Amino acid sequence: MSPTVEASPAPLWPLPCRLHARRRETRDTVTLELEAVGPGLGEFAPGQFNMLYVFGVGEVPISISGDPAHPGRLVHTVRMVGAVTRALGRLPRGGAVGVRGPFGTSWPLEEAAGSDVVVVAGGMGLAPLRPALYALLARRERFGRIVLLYGARTPGDLLYVTDLRRWRARMDLEVEVTVDAATDGWRGDVGVVTTLIPRARFEPASTVALVCGPEVMMRFVVRELQARGVPDGSIYLSMERNMHCGIGQCGHCQCGPFFVCRDGPVFPYRRIAPFFRLREL
Amino acid sequence: METLERLLAAHPFFKDLRPEHLQVLVGCAANVRFEAGQYIFREGEEAKTFYLLRHGRVALEMAVPGRGSLTIQTIREGDVLGWAWLFPPHRWHFDARAVELVRAIAMDGQCLRDKCEQDHSLGYELVKRFAQVIVERLQATRLQLLDVYGHVPHR
Numbered sequence: 001m002s003p004t005v006e007a008s009p010a011p012l013w014p015l016p017c018r019l020h021a022r023r024r025e026t027r028d029t030v031t032l033e034l035e036a037v038g039p040g041l042g043e044f045a046p047g048q049f050n051m052l053y054v055f056g057v058g059e060v061p062i063s064i065s066g067d068p069a070h071p072g073r074l075v076h077t078v079r080m081v082g083a084v085t086r087a088l089g090r091l092p093r094g095g096a097v098g099v100r101g102p103f104g105t106s107w108p109l110e111e112a113a114g115s116d117v118v119v120v121a122g123g124m125g126l127a128p129l130r131p132a133l134y135a136l137l138a139r140r141e142r143f144g145r146i147v148l149l150y151g152a153r154t155p156g157d158l159l160y161v162t163d164l165r166r167w168r169a170r171m172d173l174e175v176e177v178t179v180d181a182a183t184d185g186w187r188g189d190v191g192v193v194t195t196l197i198p199r200a201r202f203e204p205a206s207t208v209a210l211v212c213g214p215e216v217m218m219r220f221v222v223r224e225l226q227a228r229g230v231p232d233g234s235i236y237l238s239m240e241r242n243m244h245c246g247i248g249q250c251g252h253c254q255c256g257p258f259f260v261c262r263d264g265p266v267f268p269y270r271r272i273a274p275f276f277r278l279r280e281l
Numbered sequence: 282m283e284t285l286e287r288l289l290a291a292h293p294f295f296k297d298l299r300p301e302h303l304q305v306l307v308g309c310a311a312n313v314r315f316e317a318g319q320y321i322f323r324e325g326e327e328a329k330t331f332y333l334l335r336h337g338r339v340a341l342e343m344a345v346p347g348r349g350s351l352t353i354q355t356i357r358e359g360d361v362l363g364w365a366w367l368f369p370p371h372r373w374h375f376d377a378r379a380v381e382l383v384r385a386i387a388m389d390g391q392c393l394r395d396k397c398e399q400d401h402s403l404g405y406e407l408v409k410r411f412a413q414v415i416v417e418r419l420q421a422t423r424l425q426l427l428d429v430y431g432h433v434p435h436r
């Protein structure tokens with residue numbers, strides 16, 4: 001895994017940005033494209049997150065969901081659940097957002113070179129994995145098979161349908177999508193994401209697995225990957241804990257001896273396994 | 282027959298099955314295909330067969346009053362379709378519909394039950410494999426009911 005990222009230029013001071021574009025993904029999810037008011041947006045690594053600050057409302061950690069090859073426009077996908085995320089979702093074009101980051105560890109794409117890569121996403125978990133997919137495809141020749149297994153609640157909850165359609169059309173990427181509950185007109189698979197793992201084509205012993213989704217989903221995904229023979233050391237998870245400061249000081253996101261904001265959110269499964277079953281603290 | 286035996290041996294459901302057992306099973310097997318949209322079986326009908334899917338996708342559906350036909354799961358090549366033939370009352374619990382062209386090996390349930398009675402080691406082997414499938418489907422159903430992607434943001 002990539003080492004903890006160096007402190008960003010201004011970890012405690014938000015960079016002024018404004019909303020450039022917004023795309024509705026699902027009933028309760030939007031993708032926001034931000035641009036810096038002045039110069040200042042730096043690079044990020046797939047898997048990292050930013051603290052987004054809505055003035056007068058508050059600040060929340062949100063994964064970066066855009067293409068790392070185009071860091072000038074910051075892309076985040078937000079599910080509107082509470083005060084801050086709803087305010088983000090309602091932001092008018094040109095509206096102000098403060099950005100601190102990028103924070104956290106990233107997906108181990110360097111280590112994955114030469115291996116098969118299996119990306120398993122559940123629900124919103126596809127957001128922090130999308131930059132990894134962009135990066136993998138940008139240097140496609142460096143990897144063996146690449147498989148994306150994505151599960152969502154219903155067809156209407158699928159994120160990035162345009163990307164999914166494009167990825168599906170590629171011959172060098174296997175994309176399997178499944179939903180828990182089909183609606184009229186859905187012609188794809190029905191069932192949880194774990195059911196896709198036994199039938200996906202990859203070489204378990206030389207596979208790196210990148211997993212993000214609800215913790216309960218990740219638990220069962222890990223079990224299926226293990227059953228296929230993927231070594232624990234090759235499984236990486238992105239964890240989520242409520243966090244406030246983003247730099248390992250406030251202690252809100254502690255998970256065993258780790259702070260998710262500083263030591264994660266991407267962890268090798270082997271490292272996090274003993275604490276994986278703990279409920280959110 | 283030789284081809285059927287090879288197909289059976291190659292199917293994940295019969296992985297590592299003893300060759301003498303495979304030979305017995307071939308006697309109850311036949312190649313079948315279903316066109317897209319065709320029903321393979323219907324809820325409540327007598328369950329006489331099960332299928333080893335070799336190609337294509339099958340939707341397990343249930344008719345729900347007021348909501349029409351609801352897909353509860355899809356299965357596909359490499360999967361096994363149907364266990365009701367093995368357990369009384371031998372009636373299907375769901376409708377099974379071919380979503381696309383499906384090629385499968387149909388196994389005659391009555392024929393198999395007779396063979397299992399004659400050879401309990403074969404019967405044990407089959408029941409073990411079906412029990413595993415049932416456990417997997419139960420687990421998947423539980424996860425589906427948990428609605429794991431639903432309420433918690435991100436994760």
Ligand SMILES: Cc1cc2nc3c(=O)[nH]c(=O)nc-3n(C[C@H](O)[C@H](O)[C@H](O)COP(=O)(O)OP(=O)(O)OC[C@H]3O[C@@H](n4cnc5c(N)ncnc54)[C@H](O)[C@@H]3O)c2cc1C
Pocket residue numbers: 049058060061062063064077078079080081082083084085086124127128239240241242243265433434435436
């Ligand atoms: C590293 C990291 C990356 C994240 N990436 C994304 C992302 O890409 N997109 C995205 O939409 N969200 C992401 N989140 C989650 C996001 O930070 C929370 O949804 C946000 O903090 C909620 O703030 P709020 O003020 O809108 O809601 P609040 O008013 O704080 O909460 C509203 C409701 O949601 C529940 N809730 C809020 N946050 C969480 C949580 N973390 N876990 C469980 N329940 C919660 C609360 O219990 C409450 O019921 C990420 C979180 C972390 C730690």
